[in-house]
Structures are given as C-alpha cells and as structure tokens.
Amino acid sequence: MSPAPVPLSERLLDIRRIYHERDIERFARAREVLERFPDAERIEVLSHQAIPGLHGNPGAVEDWVRTKQEVLVLGEKKSLTARRNGRSADWIAPSTANGCAMACVYCYVPRRKGYANPITVFANIEAVLGYLERHAGRQGVKPEPNQCDPVDWVYDLGxxxxxxxxxLVSDNVRDLVDLFARLPHAKASFATKLVNRDLLTWDPRGGTRVRFSLMPEGPSRTVDVRTSKVAERIAAMDDFVEAGYEVHVNLSPVIVHEDWLAEWGELLEQVADGTSARTRAQLAAEIIFLTHNEGLHEVNLGWHPRAEDLLWRPDLQETKQSHSGQVNVRYRSGWKGRWVRQLTDLVAEKLPECRVRYAF
Structure with a gap:
C-alpha cells in the first residue's frame, strides 16, 4: 500500500521558532497561529522588521531554505494605506503578510528585508479588513474600464x-476572500506559484482573482524553488474557475536565453490543451520580463549559484539604479522591446482567447 500523501503544509513548513513582537497575544489571530504551532520556540523581538540574526545577516545565506521552512514571524501591521498602482491592480492593499515559505531565486522581497525572509504574519487582521472595507466604500462605482478590470476596483493582496x-499559516487570506465576496464594486487579486487546494473549499463568489504565475518547466525547475510544478498550476486552473474564482496568468518572470521563445510556445500550448473553454474565455495575462539585482545576485551565489547562470546575463542586460539606490539589471532596452513583441505575438497565436493586460 502506498503511503498517504504528506499534506502541503507539512511539506513546506516545519515551524520550530516563532519570533513575535511584544504583547502579540492581544490579537486573536496571533493566538490562533501560536496554537497551530504549539511546539515552536517563542522569541520576543522589538520589531518584526529588524530581527538580529535573521534579517540582514550574510551568515544566514547557507540556511536560506531551512530558515523559510522552520521560522515564522508574528507582528502588527502599523501603517494601513492602499497605494495607487494602475498596472496589475488599481490599489495595493495593506499587507497581511510579508515574506514567503517558497524560495524563488529571482524574488525581489529579500532585497528589501535582507536574506531569507520567512513568512511574517500580521496579526491585526480586523484593522486591515476594516480599512479595506471603508476604502472600497469610498471609491463607489468604477467610472470607466481600465487594464486592471472593466468593472471592479482591483486590490492586490500579496x-x-x-x-x-x-x-497555510493563518486565516488572514480566507478573511480577505470572504470580505471581497461581499464588497460591491471591488475585487481582490493575488499571484501565486503554489496550488493550495484548501482555497477551493471557500466561497469567493467571483470577488477574488487568482493569477497563476507560469514559466516554462525547464527554467522553473531551476529558479522556482519549493513551488508547485508548472504542470500542477495549469491543471488547477479549471478547478479554481469552477470554485468561483476569476483566474488569470502571470507569464513571469520571462527569462531570456538561447531557446526561450520555443519553450514559451510549448508552455502556451500546454495551457491551451490543459484548460477548458470556460477557463480560456475569461483568461487574461500579465507579461513581466526579468529584473534582477546586483546584491541579490551576490547572495544567490552563496546558496544557488546554478540559478545565476540563467538570471545573471551581462551580455543581455543593462544596469539601472532603482529609486532606493540599488543597482538593478534588466534586459537591454532595444532588444527587450523586440522580445516583448515576439512573446505577445506568440500568445495571440497559441492562446488566442487570452488577452494580454500589459507586457513589459
């Protein structure tokens, strides 16, 4: 007899240490999380944003994946603001979490907080929900369609x-999905590389857009560390549509190499062949080419240097200084424009039902 499959939460997480801000148990959500991991060591810290030995610690690079698996942080989200976006969403909602249990090599979040950056759960969920409900109520009816959505104001949650x-860690996301299921004129949206089928038991009622991030399987095996396989993400799309979610795709990051366009053609064919007519009819895509970072490149060399053979291509890339002063690299402007057109043309050919919301 085959052994029972290991639950997703146990495959990704083995929480042994929980860093938490002082008096965090005044929040019911924090108490729930602590009860979920009763055997974890609890360590009080002054702030979730700067934990000695965890954030900004170059010596932690060798434990990059282990940290994401074994460490959790509990804090309070003190600044509640919805920022204008206008590209993927109309608004960026206040975060209810930061960091990730997965370890995608190109992820920009470690650039900001420093090194592995495991999941931080913000325990004051009631304050976030109340803020979002009031904010969405003030917007009223969306006056005209835009690339975010033709009808609803879209709030990016993740x-x-x-x-x-x-x-897998808390009920924050379920509370948000429940909120947007009943809010008029507003829709939640988040991108994901993980198939969590627990979400199929919820009742989103069309109020949440799930954007499955996709890239060709070959590069994904190298750079999408600890994520669901791309084929598994595609296979889940019909189920999420049937469960009441809107399903889009993020074709990102697009990593250019010698055979990149042929690989993307194969991927688009997999989506076309692996989804229903109903799913394809409501499908839309965001296309985002890779932006990398000099500091993250150096960090990745300490734990996953093979991935940098794909990501760090000075022969194809140029530098650009970010607003925060960091040195980022992106594909050379003249070449990138041509590559964007090639990929959008390929989407039109291989997956004609799927409109491209934006590409850069």
Missing part, C-alpha cells in the same frame, strides 16, 4: 508574499 502559502 505584493510581498504568496497568499496560497500564507493560507
């Missing part, structure tokens, strides 16, 4: 985390 992974 700018600095993956909501499918966050849902």
């Amino acid at each position: 700018e600095n985390s993956d909501c499918s992974a966050d849902a």
